[in-house]
Every structure is written in structure tokens, then in C-alpha cells.
Amino acid sequence: MDEQYYENLFNIKTSGKQDLNETSIHYNRYEPTDYSSLEKFFSEYSLKETDSIIDFGSGKGRLNFFINNKFNAKVTGIEMNTFFYNEALKNKSSYIECSKKDENKISFINCLAEEYSIKDEDNIFYFFNPFSLQIFMKVLENILISFCKCSRQIDIILFYPSTDYIFFLENSTLFNLVLELKLDNFKNNPNERFLVYRLSPFK
Numbered sequence: 001m002d003e004q005y006y007e008n009l010f011n012i013k014t015s016g017k018q019d020l021n022e023t024s025i026h027y028n029r030y031e032p033t034d035y036s037s038l039e040k041f042f043s044e045y046s047l048k049e050t051d052s053i054i055d056f057g058s059g060k061g062r063l064n065f066f067i068n069n070k071f072n073a074k075v076t077g078i079e080m081n082t083f084f085y086n087e088a089l090k091n092k093s094s095y096i097e098c099s100k101k102d103e104n105k106i107s108f109i110n111c112l113a114e115e116y117s118i119k120d121e122d123n124i125f126y127f128f129n130p131f132s133l134q135i136f137m138k139v140l141e142n143i144l145i146s147f148c149k150c151s152r153q154i155d156i157i158l159f160y161p162s163t164d165y166i167f168f169l170e171n172s173t174l175f176n177l178v179l180e181l182k183l184d185n186f187k188n189n190p191n192e193r194f195l196v197y198r199l200s201p202f203k
Contacts, residue, residue: 006035010069011098012091014062032062033128033159037183041194044181045157047071052121054078056113056139057130061088064106065095072101077108078116085110114138118146126157133164140173144199151201158195166195175199 003015014032047053051073055063058077067075079085088108096103109116114135125143127136140156147154156175158165169175175197183192 003035006066010065010091011094012061012065013087014060014065014091031128032059035062035066037159037194038063038066040183041159041181042067042070045179045194045196047073047124049073051124052076052119053124053126054116054118054122055126056116057128058088058108059084061091061106061108063126064088064108065091068101068106069099072105074105074121075107076122078113079108079110080112082110114142116142118142120146120150120152122146123152124155124157126159127165128159129162129165133162133168136162136165137168140168144173147199153201154199156197156199158197160191161193161195169197173199 007013007015047067047070049072051071053063053067053073053075055075055077058064058079059081061077064075064077067073077088079088085108092103092106092108095101095106113131116139125139143154143156155178156169170177176199177195178198179194179196181194183194185192
């Protein structure tokens with residue numbers, strides 16, 4: 001599906017890649033997940049209205065609007081960059097005006113990923129390589145602390161997965177791989193895939 005189709009449908013502007021001053025050795029540049037990849041993944045991986053999804057490195061909010069439109073689920077974008085955060089808020093206003101969706105189901109927080117306080121209802125976490133392994137480990141620690149306080153099924157979604165992220169999840173946590181979705185260009189680029197890791201409540 002053409003990118004502009006969704007941008008027009010949602011009444012938002014999220015396209016383009018951009019490096020800003022806050023990009024560093026630990027935080028990567030803004031690049032939204034392309035709509036065709038989101039279409040393919042979410043045709044295989046379904047969400048419920050009761051799910052609470054956290055998008056780390058949410059940029060201008062593309063994932064938030066796509067998920068909310070398709071599943072009516074709650075989505076929170078965590079973005080450290082003030083410019084992108086403000087762009088996401090503008091997109092939210094125009095999206096809500098156009099779609100008439102519940103504005104309480106879409107939110108954005110301007111903070112570092114590792115400073116976000118995981119809520120008991122947060123159960124799905126999305127990463128498109130937003131930051132270094134060191135930051136990822138801190139975020140995972142926060143997620144695991146939350147899991148210990150409130151046991152529930154938790155999914156980690158990785159797009160274009162970092163080998164460091166994969167190694168850490170598979171060798172240093174109790175998360176198990178439950179889904180691998182290869183995209184059309186996977187043979188040429190093995191990073192072109194989604195991985196879903198799951199942590200289930202202890203019996």
C-alpha cells in the first residue's frame with residue numbers, strides 16, 4: 001500500500017528519516033516502520049482492545065495511529081526528542097479530528113526510554129532499534145520488575161532486530177521466541193523481519 005494512502009487516511013505526517021542533535025552513540029536516528037511491513041506483521045499478529053502497547057522511540061507516532069486505527073487498542077509512544085514529540089502531538093490532534101477515535105487511547109510521553117515507568121496494564125513493547133544494547137537492557141530490567149510486581153503475559157516485538165538484542169533476550173532472560181515473520185526482502189537482508197518474544201506468567 002502506498003505510504004501516502006495511510007498518511008492521508010490518518011491525516012498525519014510521519015514520513016522521512018531524520019538525524020537530529022540528540023542522536024548519539026546510544027540513541028539512533030528517526031526512521032518510521034514502513035506501512036507495508038506493518039500491514040504484513042499485523043495480519044499475522046493480532047491485538048485486543050484491552051492491550052496496552054508501548055512504542056519505544058515512537059518518533060512522529062506512525063505505529064500509534066496504525067495500531068489504534070486497526071485494533072482500537074491503547075498505544076503509548078515514548079520519545080526523547082522534543083521535536084518529534086511535538087510533531088506526534090500535532091499528528092494526534094489531526095488524527096483524532098479526522099477519525100473521531102478515543103483520544104485517551106493514544107498518548108505520547110517526552111522522556112528517555114529507561115525513565116518510563118512501566119504500568120501494570122502495559123503488556124506489549126515495540127522496538128525498531130531505537131537505542132543501544134545498554135539502554136535496551138535498562139528498559140528490559142524495568143519491564144521485568146513490572147512483571148514481578150504484576151504477573152501477566154508480556155510480548156516484546158522487534159523489527160529489524162539487532163543481533164545484540166536477540167542475544168540478550170535469548171541468553172539473559174526468560175523470554176521465548178514465539179513468532180518470526182520474514183519480509184519480502186529477507187533473502188537479501190536477513191534483518192528484514194519481525195520477531196516476537198514472550199514472557200508468560202509462572203505456573
